[in-house]
Amino acid sequence: MRAQEQGDAGESPLLVRVKIDIAYDGADFSGWAAQPGRRTVAGVLTEGLERVLRLADAPKLTVAGRTDAGVHARGQVAHADLPADAWEKEGPAALRRLARALPHDVRVRSLAPAAAGFDARFSALWRRYSYRVCDDVVHADPLRRNDTLWHPHPLDVDAMNAAAAALLGEHDFAAFCKRRVGATTVRALRRLDWRRDDTGVAVACVVADAFCHSMVRSLVGALLPVGEGARPLSWPGTVLAAIVRDPGVRVAPAHPLCLEEVGYPDASQLAERAAQTRMVRTLGSAVPCT
Amino acid sequence: MRAQEQGDAGESPLLVRVKIDIAYDGADFSGWAAQPGRRTVAGVLTEGLERVLRLADAPKLTVAGRTDAGVHARGQVAHADLPADAWEKEGPAALRRLARALPHDVRVRSLAPAAAGFDARFSALWRRYSYRVCDDVVHADPLRRNDTLWHPHPLDVDAMNAAAAALLGEHDFAAFCKRRVGATTVRALRRLDWRRDDTGVAVACVVADAFCHSMVRSLVGALLPVGEGARPLSWPGTVLAAIVRDPGVRVAPAHPLCLEEVGYPDASQLAERAAQTRMVRTLGSAVPCT
Numbered sequence: 001m002r003a004q005e006q007g008d009a010g011e012s013p014l015l016v017r018v019k020i021d022i023a024y025d026g027a028d029f030s031g032w033a034a035q036p037g038r039r040t041v042a043g044v045l046t047e048g049l050e051r052v053l054r055l056a057d058a059p060k061l062t063v064a065g066r067t068d069a070g071v072h073a074r075g076q077v078a079h080a081d082l083p084a085d086a087w088e089k090e091g092p093a094a095l096r097r098l099a100r101a102l103p104h105d106v107r108v109r110s111l112a113p114a115a116a117g118f119d120a121r122f123s124a125l126w127r128r129y130s131y132r133v134c135d136d137v138v139h140a141d142p143l144r145r146n147d148t149l150w151h152p153h154p155l156d157v158d159a160m161n162a163a164a165a166a167l168l169g170e171h172d173f174a175a176f177c178k179r180r181v182g183a184t185t186v187r188a189l190r191r192l193d194w195r196r197d198d199t200g201v202a203v204a205c206v207v208a209d210a211f212c213h214s215m216v217r218s219l220v221g222a223l224l225p226v227g228e229g230a231r232p233l234s235w236p237g238t239v240l241a242a243i244v245r246d247p248g249v250r251v252a253p254a255h256p257l258c259l260e261e262v263g264y265p266d267a268s269q270l271a272e273r274a275a276q277t278r279m280v281r282t283l284g285s286a287v288p289c290t
Numbered sequence: 291m292r293a294q295e296q297g298d299a300g301e302s303p304l305l306v307r308v309k310i311d312i313a314y315d316g317a318d319f320s321g322w323a324a325q326p327g328r329r330t331v332a333g334v335l336t337e338g339l340e341r342v343l344r345l346a347d348a349p350k351l352t353v354a355g356r357t358d359a360g361v362h363a364r365g366q367v368a369h370a371d372l373p374a375d376a377w378e379k380e381g382p383a384a385l386r387r388l389a390r391a392l393p394h395d396v397r398v399r400s401l402a403p404a405a406a407g408f409d410a411r412f413s414a415l416w417r418r419y420s421y422r423v424c425d426d427v428v429h430a431d432p433l434r435r436n437d438t439l440w441h442p443h444p445l446d447v448d449a450m451n452a453a454a455a456a457l458l459g460e461h462d463f464a465a466f467c468k469r470r471v472g473a474t475t476v477r478a479l480r481r482l483d484w485r486r487d488d489t490g491v492a493v494a495c496v497v498a499d500a501f502c503h504s505m506v507r508s509l510v511g512a513l514l515p516v517g518e519g520a521r522p523l524s525w526p527g528t529v530l531a532a533i534v535r536d537p538g539v540r541v542a543p544a545h546p547l548c549l550e551e552v553g554y555p556d557a558s559q560l561a562e563r564a565a566q567t568r569m570v571r572t573l574g575s576a577v578p579c580t
Contacts, residue, residue, distance in 0.1 A: 025432040072433055099427050099442065107430040137389050140397040142315040143362055143548070147433050152389065258433070 014084040018091075019114040020045075020061075022076040024106040027146060027255065031069040032076075041067070044106055045078070052097035053082065053090045064120045064262040065127050068214065070254030072147055075128070075261035079120040087113075117271025118264070122278055126190060126263040129216050131204040132256045133224070139200030148201060149256040155227035157194045157202055163226040164192040166237030167219065174243045176219055177212030185212050192219060194227075202227075220252040304374040308381075309404040310335075310351070312366040314396040317436060317545065321359040322366075331357070334396055335368075342387035343372065343380045354410045354552040355417050358504065360544030362437055365418070365551035369410040377403075407561025408554070412568055416480060416553040419506050421494040422546045423514070429490030438491060439546040445517035447484045447492055453516040454482040456527030457509065464533045466509055467502030475502050482509060484517075492517075510542040 022045065030038040034046065046058045053059075059080040067073055091111075098108045117123070132148040134140055135155045141148070167189055174185040191207040204223075206216050222239055225231040239246045265273050312335065320328035324336065336348045343349075349370040357363055381401075388398045407413070422438040424430055425445045431438070457479055464475040481497040494513075496506050512529055515521040529536045555563050 021428075023430060023432055025435070074431060074433070095427065096442075099430075104435050104440070105432045107427060107432055109428045109430060137385065137397060138311075138399045140313060140389075140399060141364060142313055142395045142397055143364070143437050145315070145394050150394070152386075 015081040016084045016087045016091075017079055017081050017114045017118060018087065018111060019118060019120065020078045020080065020111050021109040022078060022106065023074045023109055024072060024076070025146070026067060026070045026072045028105055029069065031071070032063055032066045041073075041076075041106055042078075044103065045108070048098055048102045048108075049080065049082075049094075052094050052101050053086050055083065055086055062120050064124045065211075065259045067259055068254055071257045071259070072255075073259040076259055077120045077124070077262045077264075079114055079118065115267040115270055117267075117274060119270070119274040120262075122274035123264050123270045124210075124262050124277075125265055125273065126207050126209055127211060127259065128191075128261040128263070129204075129206045129211070130258050130260050131206065131216065131220050131252070132258075133202045133204075133220075134200075135202060135227075136200060141199060141201075144201075147256055147258060149253055151224065151228075153228040155202055155224065156229065157196060157227065159229075159233060160194050160202075160223045160227040163223055163233045163236045164194075164219075166234070167192055167240055171240055172243050173212060173215055173240070175239045175241075175246055176215050176222065176249065177245070178214050179245070180213065183212075187212065187215070192223075194223075214251050216257055217252045217254065218249055220257075221250045224252065305371040306374045306377045306381075307369055307371050307404045307408060308377065308401060309408060309410065310368045310370065310401050311399040312368060312396065313364045313399055314362060314366070315436070316357060316360045316362045318395055319359065321361070322353055322356045331363075331366075331396055332368075334393065335398070338388055338392045338398075339370065339372075339384075342384050342391050343376050345373065345376055352410050354414045355501075355549045357547075357549055358544055361547045361549070362545075363549040366549055367410045367414070367552045367554075369404055369408065405557040405560055407557075407564060409560070409564040410552075412564035413554050413560045414500075414552050414567075415555055415563065416497050416499055417501060417549065418481075418551040418553070419494075419496045419501075420548050420550050421496065421506065421510050421542070422548075423492045423494075423510075424490075425492060425517075426490060431489060431491075434491075437546055437548060439543055441514065441518075443518040445484075445492055445514065446519065447486060447517065449519075449523060450484050450492075450513045450517040453513055453523045453526045454484075454509075456524070457482055457530055461530055462533050463502060463505055463530070465529045465531075465536055466505050466512070466539065467535070468504050469535070470503065473502075477502065477505070482513075484513075504541050506547055507542045507544065508539055510547075511540045512536075514542065 024041050029041050032041045034040050034042040042061050046061060050058050059082055061078045061080050063078040095111050133151050134148050135151040170188040172185055173187050177185045188209045191205055194202050194204050197203050222236040226233060226235060239249060314331050319331050322331045324330050324332040332351050336351060340348050349372055351368045351370050353368040385401050423441050424438050425441045460478040462475055463477050467475045478499045481495055484492050484494050487493050512526040516523060529539060
């Protein structure tokens with residue numbers, strides 16, 4: 001068992017930074033972030049960790065992607081700085097105990113000491129989301145209705161992909177974001193493309209360094225009208241270029257959205273990446289708001 | 291529009307036999323078969339068809355696989371003999387109207403006049419079911435918890451496949467069936483094998499000409515202890531050979547079970563297959579009880 005004094009948490013007692021991989025069904029959660037009187041993923045997890053690790057205080061979680069109400073995750077990542085003595089004693093049984101202690105709509109998939117320099121939020125290079133849309137009743141799967149949008153008009157996936165190409169790269173995504181005071185809306189969109197999976201469902205793969213609030217759902221909301229032929233291919237790019245929120249873009253529903261994966265650099269790059277991201281934040285540009 | 295007088299339904303008015311492809315989430319249904327005062331798939335579908343086709347009477351449905359309470363389907367098939375005039379008038383819009391009229395836990399995927407000689411139950415050559423088991427929290431997906439068994443001990447899929455081999459072929463499956471008076475329990479099991487899907491979940495593929503009541507769940511219940519090393523590879527075969535129900539076999543839960551597909555012969559063979567199956571029933575042997 002490796003106990004390390006972390007840069008961020010450098011007071012006694014000795015702390016171990018633990019990386020936590022998490023999956024959840026967002027339907028019955030008011031999003032990730034703890035809020036008094038609301039059932040949130042962070043709230044339920046914090047309670048579970050406190051109990052199975054027999055901690056004196058609720059651990060503080062730092063997360064890679066602060067998902068909204070109703071949004072799911074299969075690849076969420078968080079970290080917590082835990083007292084080394086508690087971790088040494090209770091850590092080995094913690095994963096098994098969590099599987100029993102947590103409600104079945106949230107699962108901790110792994111729980112282990114993080115590599116040196118790891119920060120779930122600031123070390124992350126990118127976040128990958130999926131968005132599922134079924135547009136033909138012949139492919140309708142009632143077992144997936146809780147994470148799939150039912151869209152009663154056929155979608156042209158090639159048209160959506162052609163339109164999405166204009167959105168790739170580093171841009172000010174203000175047109176697709178809920179603006180927050182003092183936060184930039186510049187993001188680097190690495191991927192936004194749709195394919196039919198083997199059941200015929202159209203699935204978007206969306207990757208960026210980070211996302212603004214409701215950004216993926218706004219991007220999807222701009223592409224669906226192109227897919228059904230109600231807007232021209234050029235429309236999403238035109239919306240982007242205006243840099244102001246467009247009332248013509250309908251934010252797509254939350255339930256088909258899932259955080260699939262968070263990308264991190266090799267262990268040797270973790271600390272450098274975290275320092276870099278923090279510095280960018282200090283300079284007030286390209287802040288990852290997730 | 292092809293209106294035909296069916297052999298089975300040869301009285302006036304002229305009837306059209308319609309083939310119906312159906313998917314449902316079984317969680318909130320008391321199984322397929324209509325029961326007074328219970329919400330069943332057949333009950334909900336019958337009502338929906340009566341409404342969207344504006345029929346004077348509830349249509350009678352004949353189904354390929356009478357699934358139990360809690361069991362799902364993506365590939366269920368039924369037929370109904372409908373008045374030709376109603377079908378001609380309301381048929382073209384029926385699929386779209388059903389998508390709106392039916393609750394979201396049951397979907398009609400297609401609805402079209404059947405080939406001559408088609409009988410959803412008696413023309414069927416085989417039924418294919420899947421059964422999903424997650425045995426490692428690292429693969430746990432809360433979004434699939436409603437159709438996946440959580441099994442807290444690791445399963446040896448190769449051991450389960452080796453044990454399953456002894457069950458293949460035509461046997462008296464009385465050891466794995468709830469016996470019904472006057473009904474044979476001889477079945478031809480064509481496939482029973484497990485593989486890990488791309489998310490790490492162990493999925494059984496089970497194919498037979500037909501299944502007795504609770505047969506798939508009993509077969510799974512006999513293989514899981516082999517997979518976890520609690521029973522020898524030879525155990526399921528020994529249970530089968532005894533031809534009496536074995537109290538050591540725990541019937542596995544219903545919610546991970548899904549009817550995926552029903553196999554039919556080429557159109558030219560449909561009537562012959564139906565006649566053959568009916569004859570077998572009359573002779574009292576190898577009755578498909580689903």
